[in-house]
Amino acid sequence: MGIYSNDSFEKNRDIVIQEEQALFEMVKNSHNLIALNLGCGTRLLEGFVNIDKYSKLPGVQSDDIYMLPYGTMNDSMNVDVIFCAHVLEHLPIRHAKMAIKEWGRVMKTGGKLYLGIPDLEIVMTMLLNPGLDDNTRTWLMYVLFGFQTDPANRGDNLDYPVDPGQFHTSGYTKDIIVKELTAVGFNCEKVLNYDGWGTPSIWVVAKKL
Numbered sequence: 668m669g670i671y672s673n674d675s676f677e678k679n680r681d682i683v684i685q686e687e688q689a690l691f692e693m694v695k696n697s698h699n700l701i702a703l704n705l706g707c708g709t710r711l712l713e714g715f716v717n718i719d720k721y722s723k724l725p726g727v728q729s730d731d732i733y734m735l736p737y738g739t740m741n742d743s744m745n746v747d748v749i750f751c752a753h754v755l756e757h758l759p760i761r762h763a764k765m766a767i768k769e770w771g772r773v774m775k776t777g778g779k780l781y782l783g784i785p786d787l788e789i790v791m792t793m794l795l796n797p798g799l800d801d802n803t804r805t806w807l808m809y810v811l812f813g814f815q816t817d818p819a820n821r822g823d824n825l826d827y828p829v830d831p832g833q834f835h836t837s838g839y840t841k842d843i844i845v846k847e848l849t850a851v852g853f854n855c856e857k858v859l860n861y862d863g864w865g866t867p868s869i870w871v872v873a874k875k876l
Contacts, residue, residue, distance in 0.1 A: 679861035683783070683870045690750065690781060700747040705732040706754030715750065721832035733758065733766035738773035745775040752783040753863065756835045757813065763837040764847065771851030774875040780853060782871040785810050786860055787838035789867035810866050811835060841869055848873050 694702045694714040704715040707727060711717045718728045718735075730736060732754065737746050749770055755763050770780060790810050793799060799807075813835035820827040845855045853873035861868050 676860055676862040676867075679859050679870070680863070682859070683861050683863075686781070686870075686872070687750075687752075690748070694748060701737065701745070702748035703735070703737075703746055703750070705749060705751040706757065710752075712750070715748075721830075731762075733762050733769050735769055735773050745778070746773045747775055747778050749774065749778070749780045749782075751781070753785070753866070753868070755782065755784050756837055756839070757832065758837055760837045767847050768851050771848075771853060771875065774853075776875055778875045780848070780871070780873040780875070782844070782869075782873070783863060784839050784844065784869050784871075785835070785863070786840065786867045786869045787811075788840040789860065790838075793867065806865055811838075839869065844869060844871060852876050 691712055691714075694700055694712070697714065700714070702712075702715045704710070704712045704717045705719075707715075707717040707719045708722060709724065711724065711726065716728055717726065718730050718732065720729055720731055722729070732751070735746075737744050739745065755766060758766055774780065790807050794804065794807050794811075814821060814830075814833045816827055816830045816833055818833075820830075841858050841860075845858060848855055848871070852875055854876050855871055855873045857870070857872040859870050861870050
């Protein structure tokens with residue numbers, strides 16, 4: 668069992684993994700799609716344009732995910748697929764709203780967004796449980812505020828550099844993310860909770876109308 672004592676969340680994690688893998692295979696085998704992997708970190712995906720402002724890896728495009736060099740009136744540079752897994756929460760609230768608006772701008776009609784984010788409502792509900800064990804409470808505080816450093820630097824020694832890309836500065840519930848995506852022209856075809864490897868998470872698949 669994971670953090671939840673909830674079998675359905677772990678089963679949904681398997682659904683998310685399967686949908687991710689099907690998406691990755693589809694993009695890898697398609698040669699005429701514009702597919703963006705936003706906030707990729709070290710998870711570089713074949714066939715995608717891997718974008719991360721903080722990455723120094725070769726082949727990664729350094730752009731803010733709320734200001735993308737895509738989208739034209741004639742659709743020739745509009746995007747077919749956006750994959751964004753546990754990235755949006757790293758943006759300040761204003762920039763996160765800008766990012767969602769930007770994704771609506773650059774996406775082709777019929778294009779698909781695949782989005783994973785922590786579920787703020789579940790995290791807060793769990794933290795308010797007076798019987799929560801210390802390890803789970805500590806992890807949920809990381810879910811709320813981010814690691815705030817490169818994960819490789821975590822340990823007993825607290826004297827390590829702060830990493831601005833590892834802060835969490837915005838949060839979403841299912842209702843909020845559906846409302847914001849709908850407002851910029853997406854239809855949320857799937858919205859479910861899943862166990863994101865210890866993080867209470869929301870998975871959204873949305874189509875641009």
